[in-house]
Amino acid sequence: MAAGTATVTAAALVTDMVKLLGPERVFHKDVDLKTYTYDSSFVSQINNFTPEVVVMPTSTEEVSRIMRYADQHGVAVTPRGAGSGQTGGSVAVRGGIVMDLSAWDDIVEVDEVNMQVVVRPGVVHAELNNHISSYGLYFPPDPGSSEWATIGGMVANNASGLRAVKYGNTGQYVLGLEVVMPDGQVIRTGGLKSKALKSVSGLNLTGLFLASEGTLGVITEVRLKVWPKPPSRAIVVAYFDRLEDAAQSVLEVFKAGILPSGIEILDDGAIRSVNLFKPQLKLPEVEAAIFFEVNGSKAATEDEGRQIEEIAKRRAGSVEMATDAKRMKELWTGRQAIGAASARAKPNAARIFAGEDVCFPMAKVPEALRRIKEIGREHDTMVVIYGHIGDGNMHTAPIIDPLKPEEVEAAQRVAEDIHRLALEIGGATTGEHGVGFVRAAFMEEEHGAALTVMRRIKDCLDPKGIMNPGKIWAEE
Amino acid sequence: MAAGTATVTAAALVTDMVKLLGPERVFHKDVDLKTYTYDSSFVSQINNFTPEVVVMPTSTEEVSRIMRYADQHGVAVTPRGAGSGQTGGSVAVRGGIVMDLSAWDDIVEVDEVNMQVVVRPGVVHAELNNHISSYGLYFPPDPGSSEWATIGGMVANNASGLRAVKYGNTGQYVLGLEVVMPDGQVIRTGGLKSKALKSVSGLNLTGLFLASEGTLGVITEVRLKVWPKPPSRAIVVAYFDRLEDAAQSVLEVFKAGILPSGIEILDDGAIRSVNLFKPQLKLPEVEAAIFFEVNGSKAATEDEGRQIEEIAKRRAGSVEMATDAKRMKELWTGRQAIGAASARAKPNAARIFAGEDVCFPMAKVPEALRRIKEIGREHDTMVVIYGHIGDGNMHTAPIIDPLKPEEVEAAQRVAEDIHRLALEIGGATTGEHGVGFVRAAFMEEEHGAALTVMRRIKDCLDPKGIMNPGKIWAEE
Numbered sequence: 001m002a003a004g005t006a007t008v009t010a011a012a013l014v015t016d017m018v019k020l021l022g023p024e025r026v027f028h029k030d031v032d033l034k035t036y037t038y039d040s041s042f043v044s045q046i047n048n049f050t051p052e053v054v055v056m057p058t059s060t061e062e063v064s065r066i067m068r069y070a071d072q073h074g075v076a077v078t079p080r081g082a083g084s085g086q087t088g089g090s091v092a093v094r095g096g097i098v099m100d101l102s103a104w105d106d107i108v109e110v111d112e113v114n115m116q117v118v119v120r121p122g123v124v125h126a127e128l129n130n131h132i133s134s135y136g137l138y139f140p141p142d143p144g145s146s147e148w149a150t151i152g153g154m155v156a157n158n159a160s161g162l163r164a165v166k167y168g169n170t171g172q173y174v175l176g177l178e179v180v181m182p183d184g185q186v187i188r189t190g191g192l193k194s195k196a197l198k199s200v201s202g203l204n205l206t207g208l209f210l211a212s213e214g215t216l217g218v219i220t221e222v223r224l225k226v227w228p229k230p231p232s233r234a235i236v237v238a239y240f241d242r243l244e245d246a247a248q249s250v251l252e253v254f255k256a257g258i259l260p261s262g263i264e265i266l267d268d269g270a271i272r273s274v275n276l277f278k279p280q281l282k283l284p285e286v287e288a289a290i291f292f293e294v295n296g297s298k299a300a301t302e303d304e305g306r307q308i309e310e311i312a313k314r315r316a317g318s319v320e321m322a323t324d325a326k327r328m329k330e331l332w333t334g335r336q337a338i339g340a341a342s343a344r345a346k347p348n349a350a351r352i353f354a355g356e357d358v359c360f361p362m363a364k365v366p367e368a369l370r371r372i373k374e375i376g377r378e379h380d381t382m383v384v385i386y387g388h389i390g391d392g393n394m395h396t397a398p399i400i401d402p403l404k405p406e407e408v409e410a411a412q413r414v415a416e417d418i419h420r421l422a423l424e425i426g427g428a429t430t431g432e433h434g435v436g437f438v439r440a441a442f443m444e445e446e447h448g449a450a451l452t453v454m455r456r457i458k459d460c461l462d463p464k465g466i467m468n469p470g471k472i473w474a475e476e
Numbered sequence: 477m478a479a480g481t482a483t484v485t486a487a488a489l490v491t492d493m494v495k496l497l498g499p500e501r502v503f504h505k506d507v508d509l510k511t512y513t514y515d516s517s518f519v520s521q522i523n524n525f526t527p528e529v530v531v532m533p534t535s536t537e538e539v540s541r542i543m544r545y546a547d548q549h550g551v552a553v554t555p556r557g558a559g560s561g562q563t564g565g566s567v568a569v570r571g572g573i574v575m576d577l578s579a580w581d582d583i584v585e586v587d588e589v590n591m592q593v594v595v596r597p598g599v600v601h602a603e604l605n606n607h608i609s610s611y612g613l614y615f616p617p618d619p620g621s622s623e624w625a626t627i628g629g630m631v632a633n634n635a636s637g638l639r640a641v642k643y644g645n646t647g648q649y650v651l652g653l654e655v656v657m658p659d660g661q662v663i664r665t666g667g668l669k670s671k672a673l674k675s676v677s678g679l680n681l682t683g684l685f686l687a688s689e690g691t692l693g694v695i696t697e698v699r700l701k702v703w704p705k706p707p708s709r710a711i712v713v714a715y716f717d718r719l720e721d722a723a724q725s726v727l728e729v730f731k732a733g734i735l736p737s738g739i740e741i742l743d744d745g746a747i748r749s750v751n752l753f754k755p756q757l758k759l760p761e762v763e764a765a766i767f768f769e770v771n772g773s774k775a776a777t778e779d780e781g782r783q784i785e786e787i788a789k790r791r792a793g794s795v796e797m798a799t800d801a802k803r804m805k806e807l808w809t810g811r812q813a814i815g816a817a818s819a820r821a822k823p824n825a826a827r828i829f830a831g832e833d834v835c836f837p838m839a840k841v842p843e844a845l846r847r848i849k850e851i852g853r854e855h856d857t858m859v860v861i862y863g864h865i866g867d868g869n870m871h872t873a874p875i876i877d878p879l880k881p882e883e884v885e886a887a888q889r890v891a892e893d894i895h896r897l898a899l900e901i902g903g904a905t906t907g908e909h910g911v912g913f914v915r916a917a918f919m920e921e922e923h924g925a926a927l928t929v930m931r932r933i934k935d936c937l938d939p940k941g942i943m944n945p946g947k948i949w950a951e952e
Contacts, residue, residue, distance in 0.1 A: 113727060113839040136731055158676045169674065171683070172648050187926040191904050194922075195837035197867040198645065199904035200634045200687040201911060202923050202948060203930040207647070207683025211676040231733040251589060255612055257707040258773070297734070297783070300776030307773070361671035363589040391673040428667050428675035435677055446670075447678050450663040453937070454679040460936035461929070472678060 005074040005464070006096065010052040013075060017055050017097070020065050025056040025103075036080070036098045037091065042352035043438050044088040046408065051078065051092035058104040058120075060178060060186055060220045067218065068184030070097060070466050077182075078468050079214040081121060081153030084145050086353040087436025089157070089213045093470035099218065101152055107131055108221065114195050116175060118223050121152025138229040140167035142262075143432075144339060152219050157434040158211035162293075165390035166261045169432065171210040175199075178221035179209055182462040190223065197225060208457070213434050214468040216461050230295040233261070234305030235328045237291050238312035238319040239284040243267070244366045245315035246288035250389055251362065252311045253292065258304050262293040263390030264335050267369060269345050270386040274334055277341030283334055286317060290389065291335045335386075342384045342397045351384070351397045354438070355415030358422035359393040359431030368425060372396055375417045379410040393431030440474040481550040481940070482572065486528040489551060493531050493573070496541050501532040501579075512556070512574045513567065518828035519914050520564040522884065527554065527568035534580040534596075536654060536662055536696045543694065544660030546573060546942050553658075554944050555690040557597060557629030560621050562829040563912025565633070565689045569946035575694065577628055583607055584697070590671050592651060594699050597628025614705040616643035618738075619908075620815060628695050633910040634687035638738045638769075641866035645908065647686040651675075654697035655685055658938040666699065673701060684933070689910050690944040692937050709737070709771040710781030711804045714788035714795040715760040719743070720842045721791035722764035726865055727838065728787045729768065734780050738769040739866030740811050743845060745821050746862040750810055753817030759810055762793060766865065767811045811862075818860045818873045827860070827873045830914070831891030834898035835869040835907030844901060848872055851893045855886040869907030916950040 008016070014028040027033065036054050038044040057063045070077045076096030083090050083102075092098050105122035112135045119128060126146040129138050143149045143161035153159070155177065160169035175197065176190025189205040209216060240246040250263055266274065266289045275283055283289060290312070294304040302323060309321045322328045342351040360368040369385055376383035376398070387395035398414050400407040419429045419442050429435075429442050443451050455473060459465075484492070490504040503509065512530050514520040533539045546553045552572030559566050559578075568574050581598035588611045595604060602622040605614050619625045619637035629635070631653065636645035651673065652666025665681040685692060716722040726739055742750065742765045751759055759765060766788070770780040778799060785797045798804045818827040836844040845861055852859035852874070863871035874890050876883040895905045895918050905911075905918050919927050931949060935941075 111837075111839075114837045115730065136733065158680070160674060164674060168644075168648055169676075171680075172644055181929065185925060185929075187929055188924065189926055191922055192924045192926075193899070193902050194904050195902040196835040196869075196898075196904040196907065197838065198636060198640060198835050198864075198869050198907040200645075200908055201904050201906050201915070202687075202919055202927065203691075203933060204634070204647075204683055204687050205926055205929060207680055207686060208933075210683055211678075211680050215679075228730045228733045228735060230735075254591065254704045257612065257704045259704060259706075296772065296776055297779050299779035300772055303773050303775035359672040359674050361587075361590045362673065363587075393672075393674050422672075423669065426669050426671040428670050428672040428677050430677050431672065431674040432676055439677070443678055446667055448664065448668045449661060450665055450668075450681055451678065453657065453661075453663055453681060456936055457679060457684075457933060460932055 008073045008075065014053050016069060017053050020069065021055055021057060021062060027054040028052070039083045039088060039090050040086045040353050041088045041436065041438050042354045044091045049091045049093045050095065051098040052095055054098045054100055056100045056103050060180065063180045063218050063220050064184045064186055066097065066099065067180050067182060071183045071464060074464055074466065076466050076469050079218050081150035082148045084148050085153060085157065085434065085436065086356055087434045087438045089434055089436035089471055093437055102150060110135060111195065112137065115197070115227065116195065116223060116225050118221060119151050120221060121150060121219050123151045125149045125151065125154065132226060133229060136229050137226045139173060139224060139226050141170050141173065151222050155210060155219055155222055156212065156214050157432070160432045162262045162264060162388065164388060165263055166259050171207065173225045174206055174210065174222060175225050176223040177206055177209055177219055179217040180220055181217045182464065182467045211434065213436065213471050215458060215471055216467060232298040232301045233293060233295040233328065234301040234321060234323045235291065235293055235331050236305055236308045236312060236319065236321045237289060237331050237334070238316040239286045240288045240290065240316050241286050243288045243369055246290050247366045247389065249290065249312050249315050253308050256307055256311060258307060260292045260308070260390060261295045264291040265289070265386060265389040266335065266338060267385040269382065269384040270338050270342065273341040273345040273384055274337045276344035278333065278337050281334055284318060289334065291332065338386045343399060345384050346382050346399045348401055349399045350402050351399055352402065352411055354398055354411055355418035356395050356397060357393070357430045357433035358396065358418055358427055360422065360425065360427040362392050364425045365389060365392055368421065369394065371421055372418055375414055375421065379414045381407070381410045381414050383414060435472045437470050440472055443472065443474065484549045484551065490529050492545060493529050496545065497531055497533060497538060503530040504528070515559045515564060515566050516562045516829050517564045517912065517914050518830045520567045525567045525569045526571065527574040528571055530574045530576055532576045532579050536656065539656045539694050539696050540660045540662055542573065542575065543656050543658060547659045547940060550940055550942065552942050552945050555694050557626035558624045560624050561629060561633065561910065561912065562832055563910045563914045565910055565912035565947055569913055578626060586611060587671065588613065591673070591703065592671065592699060592701050594697060595627050596697060597626060597695050599627045601625045601627065601630065608702060609705060612705050613702045615649060615700060615702050617646050617649065627698050631686060631695055631698055632689050636908045638740060638864065640864060641739055642735050642737045647683065649701045650682055650686065650698060651701050652699040653682055653685055653695055655693040656696055657693045658940065658943045687910065689912065689947050691934060691947055692943060706771040708774040708777045709769060709804065710777040710797060710799045711807050712768040712781055712784045712788060712795065712797045713807050714766045714792035715762045716764045716766065716792050717762050719764045719845060722766050723842045723865065725766065725788050725791050729784050732783055732787060734783060736768045736784070736866060737771045740767040741765070741862060741865040742811065742814060743861040745858065745860040746814050746818065749817040749821040749860055750813045752820035754809065754813055757810055760794060765810065767808065814862045819875060821860050822858050822875045824877055825875045826878050827875055828878065828887055830874060830887055831894035832871050832873060833869070833906045833909035834872065834894055834903055836898065836901065836903040838868050840901045841865060841868055844897065844903070845870065847897055848894055851890055851897065855890045857883065857886045857890050859890060911948045913946050916948055919948065919950065
């Protein structure tokens with residue numbers, strides 16, 4: 001059988017999908033399926049969640065036909081974008097169909113005057129911004145994975161990233177969605193024909209599908225508000241001997257009435273990793289480096305940059321501000337390199353994604369980071385920390401040898417303890433990556449009775465439980 | 477009987493409510509009930525939707541007990557804040573209980589470091605901002621009704637107002653809600669104990685309750701993100717002989733990469749009304765006045781103000797920029813006076829709220845405003861127009877003698893035509909005020925199949941249909 005509740009065999013499922021889409025966009029050989037068994041989450045990489053078939057629809061009608069079929073035959077469907085998620089959200093933990101939407105990447109419309117774009121789910125974030133920059137427009141949320149993350153995935157996870165301090169998350173820009181419901185019905189949220197920049201007409205279905213992680217339907221089109229591109233930016237990087245001083249400086253910048261477009265942190269381990277990866281950067285090896293970015297008019301960025309520089313100097317060992325493009329790029333490289341660099345913190349090791357997206361109350365960030373380091377020590381696991389200190393959203397990276405079972409087990413305990421720490425001190429288990437299956441076990445503790453209301457909505461919109469099963473809710 | 481499906485008499489309902497809350501916070505005399513038969517919508521004012529009883533709970537436990545009772549006895553419950561809404565949303569069109577939450581106005585917590593506040597639903601917008609300004613914080617959305625609108629009402633309608641261009645709507649600041657469900661169950665969205673500034677954990681219930689207009693549950697507590705207060709602002713007012721030039725200047729400001737905190741318009745009728753109301757202002761009687769506001773650092777606001785002044789001068793007959801507080805206040809008075817002034821456009825007339833909140837695509841604003849004037853002429857009704865041109869959200873005000881039935885009837889036809897115009901040219905029937913019962917008849921045309929999905933969610937969360945019945949969905 002194709003999945004838990006399916007009424008067709010895997011072979012029949014493949015045959016039927018070929019009938020719907022033709023042979024070129026249906027994959028069922030082991031070698032093809034293998035690449036769909038994981039995303040960036042460590043747990044998916046050490047398991048083997050294999051779908052029966054992968055399909056690549058490129059029209060709403062095709063998606064609707066697939067969903068009608070899946071509904072009729074009780075087959076699980078897992079929508080997938082770039083597969084760059086870190087929660088297993090796009091992995092078919094119950095088998096069935098993986099619906100790969102990454103090839104459906106049309107920018108349907110750029111409406112310059114109405115400041116909005118219409119895109120299909122597979123459009124990559126960086127490609128969208130490259131495309132619309134010639135119109136003087138941009139889509140402000142900036143996930144670290146800009147070069148591969150798809151807009152469909154960003155909506156399904158309500159992604160945010162480096163500019164959320166000032167610009168919030170993806171959801172703040174979503175004006176409307178086309179969604180194929182689990183039974184194949186096609187709806188449009190935000191108004192059937194609307195190009196309005198604001199609407200409060202009817203229940204907020206757009207909001208409900210945000211961060212629904214493919215559990216309520218398939219997002220097949222996104223109408224996004226975009227904004228005039230700020231003409232200027234400035235970067236201030238400050239190096240602090242003490243983590244607490246770094247956190248305090250962030251609060252003092254806010255206190256001055258400044259809302260930077262981004263505030264990022266590298267902890268001592270992250271700084272060392274970057275230096276090992278790019279020795280020419282020679283970052284001072286202090287306890288915390290903070291990267292402030294401001295944007296706006298030239299006068300504004302220079303003024304606010306100077307103010308931030310003054311504020312940071314009160315507590316930092318060294319501070320540098322840059323407004324010219326070349327130096328800004330060099331300074332920002334330190335922040336950008338950490339994703340690739342973190343594994344350098346330990347010889348023959350890899351950085352894994354586990355417990356990597358906790359969000360802490362601003363006041364608790366220093367305490368939280370110290371406790372994460374303790375957790376690492378308790379489990380004899382190196383943990384490098386970086387992320388969006390401007391909103392408390394920290395990316396913690398266990399560095400392990402994934403071929404050593406004891407290190408793998410320790411890393412999983414580290415991730416569990418980090419999640420529990422977030423809940424204990426009033427944070428959230430995930431600031432921007434989502435729940436998937438890796439955090440499903442924490443949902444009851446995090447949400448209490450609200451989880452039952454979420455479940456009622458899920459059961460009402462997907463009564464057969466075929467949409468991305470095994471995510472958000474832990475095994476019954 | 478107390479309402480359509482109620483199993484208790486009105487007298488028993490009153491007795492039972494007194495048992496739950498005591499006599500001081502339960503009202504049932506005709507004179508008391510009368511003040512709850514309307515809100516600011518014209519349609520509610522010419523009808524007589526009288527509840528059987530009004531209750532004023534001031535704790536979650538009380539709200540929960542009332543909802544358990546209502547669930548058990550099938551009694552309709554209509555939550556109400558200040559009653560300043562313009563859709564009939566807080567009026568008991570099916571009788572039953574009006575739950576007046578305006579007295580429950582505790583600011584539970586101001587958490588300066590975590591930049592968030594926790595408030596009960598009855599807190600008034602202006603009071604919240606007055607209270608937190610001493611912490612250097614502010615809640616950016618600015619409804620014109622700031623002096624009376626409650627935060628509960630703002631969440632229930634996802635209100636926005638004069639600063640939505642840059643700061644979006646109420647929803648972008650809501651981190652979590654406490655909600656009493658229709659059966660009395662109490663849930664907390666956004667995490668049981670979370671003080672995180674970002675979370676994508678679980679289905680977005682916070683988003684679902686935004687703009688749900690009391691149809692899914694009662695909002696009993698709101699956790700809001702607040703922001704550092706910008707230290708400076710500047711105002712530029714420009715007067716245009718032609719509406720099209722005014723609209724074009726707005727687009728040119730965006731094109732320069734500037735995102736003003738507000739962009740407001742007064743049309744010729746609105747300007748004349750303001751001059752009749754406050755003759756000392758002597759506004760130039762042109763076709764359109766545009767009020768730009770920018771905020772941020774002092775250097776930023778002066779720089780962006782100057783840029784806007786230059787851009788506006790290309791097309792405007794006259795332009796004035798102000799950065800000193802006194803002159804800014806004088807200039808802004810022109811915009812602020814319009815709410816009270818609009819009735820002056822015609823002797824012995826009143827301004828009514830009907831068709832007052834359409835939102836047009838930016839590119840269609842001039843065409844839409846000209847067509848609204850035509851609609852007015854067709855029905856021999858004066859229509860004054862003002863509002864948030866920065867996001868296309870226009871407030872249209874029919875000016876009539878409400879004692880003349882033919883003028884009342886004409887105004888209702890004007891409102892209907894304005895709503896149809898919005899749908900025809902790709903706008904929305906409501907940008908920020910909501911649906912209530914006055915726009916319920918347009919929902920099917922506006923949303924198509926999505927309306928059935930909204931209904932499924934409604935039926936799933938409120939199976940007995942007791943939460944604010946008769947709103948969003950037209951009569952079955």
